[in-house]
Amino acid sequence: MVETKDVVLAIFGATSALGALILVFLVLVAGALQSVGEANPKVKLPYKIAAGMSFGGFLLGVACAGLSIWWLTLHQPHAVYVAVVVTFLVQLAVLAVAAGLVVYQTIFSQ
Numbered sequence: 001m002v003e004t005k006d007v008v009l010a011i012f013g014a015t016s017a018l019g020a021l022i023l024v025f026l027v028l029v030a031g032a033l034q035s036v037g038e039a040n041p042k043v044k045l046p047y048k049i050a051a052g053m054s055f056g057g058f059l060l061g062v063a064c065a066g067l068s069i070w071w072l073t074l075h076q077p078h079a080v081y082v083a084v085v086v087t088f089l090v091q092l093a094v095l096a097v098a099a100g101l102v103v104y105q106t107i108f109s110q
Contacts, residue, residue, distance in 0.1 A: 004081055005072070011088045012068035018095060019061035025095075025102055026054040032106060046109075050101040057094040064088050 033047040064087040071080045 015064040053098040060091040
């Protein structure tokens with residue numbers, strides 16, 4: 001049986017790594033957006049959406065890391081444990097969508 005403490009520690013490590021990965025996506029999207037220059041706003045919109053989703057994923061990672069630390073340092077309330085797991089799963093979903101947008105915009109939309 002997996003202990004809840006092991007799950008929270010694993011999520012804490014994974015969400016920290018995902019936060020760094022998301023920042024890389026954000027830099028790639030910002031670079032692509034700058035390379036478009038003064039293009040039509042319709043051209044810039046998908047990049048801005050991808051940047052917003054990437055930043056949202058980063059903020060979810062910060063929230064998940066904070067919740068993990070809260071759970072580990074306090075009396076380990078069950079509601080916070082559930083919030084850690086749910087926040088991590090939402091972060092994974094946002095990362096998948098943001099990565100899909102970046103791949104589509106940079107490779108398949110050309």
